[in-house]
Amino acid sequence: MAERLTQDTLHSPVREHMRSDFIQLHPDLTVAQALDKVLERQPAGRIIYFYVADGDGRLLGVVPTRRLLLSPRDKPLSQIMVKPVIAIPWDATVLEACEFFVLHRLLAFPVVDEEYRIVGMVDVELYTRELTDLDRRESHNDLFQLIGVHVTEAQRQSIPALFRRRLPWLLATLAGGLVAAAISDLYDGVPSLALVVPFIPLVLALAGSVTAQSVSLALRALHGQRPTWAALLPKVRFELATGSLLGVACGLIAGAAVLTWKGDPTAALSLLASIVGGVACAAVLGLVTPYLLWMLRRNPQVAAGPIALASSDAVTLVVYFTLARWLLA
Secondary structure: OOOOOOHHHHOOEHHHOOEOOOEEEOOOOEHHHHHHHHHHHOOOOOOOEEEEEOOOOEEEEEEEHHHHHHOOOOOEHHHOOEOOOOOEEOOOEHHHHHHHHHHHOOOEEEEEOOOOEEEEEEEHHHOOOHHHHHHHOOOOHHHHHHHHHHHHHHHOOOHHHHHHHHHHHHHHHHHHHHHHHHHHHHOOOHHHOOOOHHHHHHHHHHHHHHHHHHHHHHHHHHOOOOOOHHHHHHHHHHHHHHHHHHHHHHHHHHHHHHHHHHOOHHHHHHHHHHHHHHHHHHHHHHHHHHHHHHHOOOOHHHHHHHHHHHHHHHHHHHHHHHHHHHHOO
16 A cells, blocks of 8 residues: 555546546436446446436435345335435545545545536545455454555645645734724723623633634535535524524523622623624634635635634624623723
């Protein structure tokens, strides 16, 4: 394996290494018809998934071999296929494809173009010769761990390269801090109120934590999925509801603590409402930022965190100071 996963190979496009002898089936075919088609083509390779695509070749689902063999012969593939399918973009590198194998622990993935049309497939035979004992393995964990070692080694870069890669996005954090300072200045005296200033770190910390959680979950969901506006909108509603619920829970605890400590119901209400609003907005920003960066063909793994955190800090401060001005000033 070490001799095959060279640096040149890892950073080359995966489309140069994908296989074209995959089986593509229409969702209206029955299991019996699909088996006849498979017997006609006799696919090469020992790792076989059967991909289901529409008339334009757009990937709809995948049928594992076991499910195809054991399902009733008259059942259409649309009823037994697994969806959604985790797919590798055609412009990904071999290194990025390796990450799919380590993260999802599958033995093969389809490769798709911008329209989600299947153009090929890639399996672990590309990365390792350790498959000689594949049929006798009870677990493939050691195989994926071996691939993971090469991913880690390939990701090691020089200090100047890492500096150039990370600095531009850290400037977003710097800009966010300056925006936060400008927001504080705009609210003329509100940030210095005795019932406001002690809780600024609390409000920002809660929003930042929720933002980081949402970014992490969004990045995991983006692996192998094609982000679209239609798919994003339901996720935004779901994340907004989750963020609001988290905000209510944290806000009630913080509000009760302030009421006990300061004895001021208005201050407790202001903090409760600020945490609910700030955390809900932070959850949405944490979800949306990686999707927007992906659609703009930017690396969300490096850029999403700084941009989302800077944005959530600014929005949270606006919510907190606005409510404080209405209720406490």
